[in-house]
Amino acid sequence: MSEEIIADRRVHPGSIILRLVKEAPSVVFGLPAAFAFFSGSGVWRILMVAGAICALVIFLNWLAWRSFRYGVGEREIVIESGILSRNRRSIPFDRVQDVDIERGPLARAFGLAKVRIETGAGGKDEGVLDSITVAEADRLRGAVRAWHAHGVSEAAALPEATALAAPAQEGRLLFSMDLPRVLLFGLFSFSLVYIASLFALLQTFDQALPFDIYDPARWIGLVEHNLPGRLTAAAIGFLLFVAVLLGVIAGLVRTVARDYGYRLMSEGVRFRRERGLFTRTEAVIAKARVQLAMVATGPIRGRFGWSGLLFQTLGAASDGSGMQAAAPFARREEIETILADAGTLRLPPPPELQMVSSRHIVRAVAASVLPALVAIVVGAIVFRPALFLLALLPALAMGAALQRRFHRYALDGELLFIARGVWRRRLWIVPVANAQAISVARSWLQRRLGLATLSVDTAGAPLARGARIVDVRHGIAEALAAEIAAGRRLYSSGRKSGTDR
C-alpha cells in the first residue's frame, strides 16, 4: 500500500502575485519610503527602487512557488518544499482532523482558497497550501473524506475520522447572525485595546502622514490653539468622548469584518461554521471532539439576554487555544438548540446553581486588597499623597465580595456546571465523561478556612481558564471529586470520546 506518491502539483501561479500584494505595504512601499526619508531623492528614483524591489520579491516568490510541490495519494498527502534543502513531509489521512478553507478578498477575486490541513499536533503551519483553486481545494477535501469513508477499518474508532467521512450534505442551519445583530455585537465588543492597535497601524504608515503623530508639542499646540489658555474639564471630557467613540468604532469594524454573514450549520456528526466579510473562513468542528462547552457573557449584554457559546475541542484551534466559537452573540434559546444538537450538552436546570462557601469572600478580599495595600504603602514612602488611594480599598473589597455571588456550581447527572466571574461571566458545561484528571488542592490559607479548590482537567483546556471550583468546603470537594470519578465511569462506558485511545 505504501506506494511512492509523486509530488507533482504546485499551488496556483496566481499566488505569486497574491503574495506580492499581501507583502506590498511593508516591503515594497516601506523600503523606498525609508530610502526617501534618508536621502531625500526624487520621485523617479523612488519609483525605480520600488520597481526593482517588486521584481526581486516576484522572483523570490516565484522561486518559492517553483520549489513548493504537493501530491495527493490514496492514503496521504505529501508536501515538498525548500529551495536549497528539500523537505518532504507526508501527512497520513487518518491523522487529518480538519480541512479548513480560508478565502481572503484577493483570493476570492482570483478564485483561489488557502487550505489548512489540521492534524491536531499543535504545529500551526503543518500543512498549508497557499493558495490553490477552489475546485482543487474541494477535490482535496473530497479525497480525505473519501478515504475516511472507505478506509473505515482503521478509522472506525476515530470519531474525527467518521466526522470527516460523512458526505458533504447540505447541513441544517442552526444559527446565523444578520447584519443588525453583528452590529449590536460590535457595540458590545467595545474595547480600548483597538485604539492601541490603531496607533500601531498609524506607526506603520506614519511616514506617509504629513505630520509626526508622536510630536507632543504639536498636540499641545493643537489643544492650546483650539481652547485658548487652559485645559478645561470640557476638553478632558471631549477627549474621553473621542476615545470612547474610537473604541466603539474599532469594535464595530473588527466585529463586522470577522463575523459578517455568520452561519453555523449542523451536518450530521459535525458543525460547519462560515464567517467573515473580507476574509471568508470556513471551519469544521467534529461533534465528537467537543470536550466541553462554555457560555460567556458580560454584565451588560447578560442583562439584555445575550451571551456567546464556545466549544473546547481537542487540538489547537486556528487562534492557538482550544476554544472554538460556535455562536458569538446569541439568545438563550439559540444556545440551547446548538447544545442539544451537540449531543449530551445542555444548560443548567432551573434550580439555581449552588454558591461556593461564604469563606470564599475572605480569600477573595485578601487576594485583592492585600497586594493593593502593600503597593500603596510602598508608594506612599516615595510619594506621600499616594495614601489617598487607600480610599479605593473598600471598593476593591466590595468587588471581591461580589465574586462569590457569581461563582456557583452544580453536578447534575453527567454534567458539571461551573459559573464564575463578575465582569466576564463564564459558565462551563463539562460532561464528566470527558474528565482527564480530577484534583483537589488546598493551599495554606484554604486549609485554615477548611476550603479546597476542585479542578477538572479536560483535553485542550487553556491553562489559565480551566474548569475549576474555587473554595468549596473540603468535604464537599472530596465528595464531588468522588462523584465525578464515579459518574465518569458510568457515562464513558456507553460512548467513546475522542481521547480514549
Next chain:
Amino acid sequence: MTPLDLGQLWVMRIHAAIFALLLLLAGAGAEAVLRGNIDLPRGVIVLPLLIACIWLVFIAPARRFSGWGYAMDAEELQVRRGRLTRVHTMVPLDRVQHLDIAQGPLERSFGVSRLIVHTAGTLHSQVVLPGLARPTAEAMRDEIRARIKRDSV
C-alpha cells in the same frame, strides 16, 4: 494511602544537600566580594544561609516526603502531594495516554524510580509519582498498560 519508598527520602536529602552546598558556595563567594568592598562582619551572609541549609537538608525532606502518597485501584490512580499546598489528583486509568518509568543515577543507587503518567489534559498532562521501588513501579505500569489495552480493543 501508601507512602513512598524510604529510598526516596534519601534521594530527597542528597538532592537537598547538593543544592545546599551550591547555595553555601555562592553565599561564601558573594560574602567575599562584599567584604572586599564594604566593611562587614564575618559570616553576615553565610551564617543565615547555614541555618537555612540545615533546615533544607535535615527537616524539609522528611516533611516533603510525608506529603507524598498514592493509591491505585482498578479504576484510577490517586496521587497526593505537597505540605504547604496539598494537592490530591485522581487520574482515571482509561485516560492514560502513555507511561514512562524514569530513573536518575541517584535514584538508581537507592533502588527507586519515577512513574510518569501522561493524559490528554492540559493542567495535569503528566502526573509524576516519584519514589516507587522499581518492582512496584513496573507492576503498576504493567497493570495500567493491561488496562489501556483492554479498553482499546
